[in-house]
Structures are given as C-alpha cells and as structure tokens.
Amino acid sequence: MHLLFICLLGLLLSFLGQLPLGTMSITATQIAVQENFSNAWKYSLGVAIIEMIYLRIVLAGVDWIMDHKLFFEILGWLTVVLFLVLGILGFIAARKQQDDKKALLLNNTINRFFLGVSMSALNPAQIPFWFVWSSYFMSVKLLNPNFTEFNLFTIGAGAGTICGLAVYMYGGNWLVTKMNTSNRTLNKIMGVIFIIAAVAQCYRMITGSGIE
Numbered sequence: 001m002h003l004l005f006i007c008l009l010g011l012l013l014s015f016l017g018q019l020p021l022g023t024m025s026i027t028a029t030q031i032a033v034q035e036n037f038s039n040a041w042k043y044s045l046g047v048a049i050i051e052m053i054y055l056r057i058v059l060a061g062v063d064w065i066m067d068h069k070l071f072f073e074i075l076g077w078l079t080v081v082l083f084l085v086l087g088i089l090g091f092i093a094a095r096k097q098q099d100d101k102k103a104l105l106l107n108n109t110i111n112r113f114f115l116g117v118s119m120s121a122l123n124p125a126q127i128p129f130w131f132v133w134s135s136y137f138m139s140v141k142l143l144n145p146n147f148t149e150f151n152l153f154t155i156g157a158g159a160g161t162i163c164g165l166a167v168y169m170y171g172g173n174w175l176v177t178k179m180n181t182s183n184r185t186l187n188k189i190m191g192v193i194f195i196i197a198a199v200a201q202c203y204r205m206i207t208g209s210g211i212e
Contacts (some may be wrong), residue, residue, distance in 0.1 A: 006149050009142065010156025011131055011163070014051070017126075018164020021198050023083070023156070024119060026189060028165040029172030031112060036170060039112040044165040046116025051126060052158040058130045059150045079122050080202045087194030125201060130157075 018025060024047055032040040120126075134153070137143035143153060 007152045007156035010153040011160035014157040014160025015164045025168040026193055028166045032169040032173040033176050040157040040169045042113040043116040044162050046113040047120040048161040050117055050120035051161045052154050054126050055130045055154050055157050068085040076205045080198050083198035085193045087191045
C-alpha cells in the first residue's frame with residue numbers, strides 16, 4: 001500500500017506542476033490542434049521521459065548535481081537565449097501567418113517525440129522543483145531513500161506529466177475549437193509565453209534560484 005502511495009504522490013505532484021500555463025503545455029495544445037492527438041501523445045511521452053531522467057538524477061544525490069553545476073548553468077543560460085529567440089520569432093511568424101500554416105515550432109518534420117525530448121531537456125528549471133519537493137518528502141519520511149521507492153516515485157511523476165499535458169491536449173483543443181482561435185493568435189500566445197519563460201529563467205539564473 002505504501003508503494004502505491006509513493007507512485008501516486010509522484011503522479012499528483014507532477015500533474016499539479018504541469019497545470020500552470022507554460023511552453024510545454026501550450027506546445028501540446030498546438031500539436032493537438034494543428035496536427036493530431038497521436039503526435040501530441042508522442043510529444044508528451046518525450047517530455048515525460050526527460051522529466052523522469054532529471055528527477056532520477058536529483059534522487060540519485062545532490063553531489064552529482066553539484067559536480068556538474070557548470071553544465072546546468074550553461075544549459076540554463078542557453079535556455080534563456082532559446083526562449084527569447086523563439087518568443088521573438090513567434091511574433092514575427094504571427095505577422096506573416098497564413099491561416100493554413102502551422103505554428104512556428106511545428107513547421108518542421110521533426111518527430112514529435114524528439115521535439116518533446118529536446119524541449120524538456122532545455123528546461124532545467126524542473127531540477128530545483130524536484131530537488132525541493134523530493135528533499136521535503138524525504139525529510140518528513142513520506143519518501144524513503146531506497147531504489148524501489150525512488151523508481152516508483154519517478155514512474156508516478158512521468159505519468160503525472162503525461163496526464164497534465166493531456167489536459168492541455170484535449171482541453172486546449174476544445175477551447176481553441178470553441179473560440180475559433182486562429183493560428184496567428186496561437187503564435188502570439190506562444191510568443192508571449194516564451195518571452196515570459198525567458199524572463200523567469202533569467203531571473204532564476206541571476207538570483208541563483210536555479211542550480212545551487
């Protein structure tokens with residue numbers, strides 16, 4: 001029973017973490033709207049796998065993270081630049097948008113699974129999120145530091161990520177269809193979200209609330 005609780009704990013935390021509007025979630029919506037749900041599920045699976053890898057790294061121990069701090073700092077600043085560029089390109093694309101043309105991130109032949117993998121890998125902000133919560137759960141004895149519980153917690157987190165993105169896939173598709181939202185508007189929304197994400201990531205890097 002306790003092991004099931006550990007799995008559900010990871011699922012619930014990851015699910016709630018996915019609910020706030022962000023670059024991952026709005027991309028899942030765009031894929032569902034402009035392509036199909038099959039590609040959206042592939043994308044979500046790619047996002048979830050990287051999330052699980054990052055979480056497992058965190059659970060393996062803070063020493064590993066500290067030993068590779070420079071790597072995560074470089075990745076963090078690259079994320080700022082990437083998100084800022086994508087935000088600007090989103091507005092440029094919106095100005096030139098044709099109604100039948102796909103959104104900026106989707107106007108390519110990249111397999112949607114690998115799109116999810118790459119976008120999730122360039123989101124190191126999830127590392128401090130998991131570090132804080134996993135440390136708290138271990139401190140209050142909800143999560144014990146052993147191989148089985150760590151794996152179940154990680155599996156639950158992966159499932160929670162997919163469930164959270166599914167809300168945006170289906171709920172977002174319904175909302176966009178209901179409101180008859182154009183591709184130009186979706187590109188503007190994506191541009192705003194990417195710029196906000198860039199500013200937030202820059203703040204985390206400057207204040208040191210990223211990898212410490």
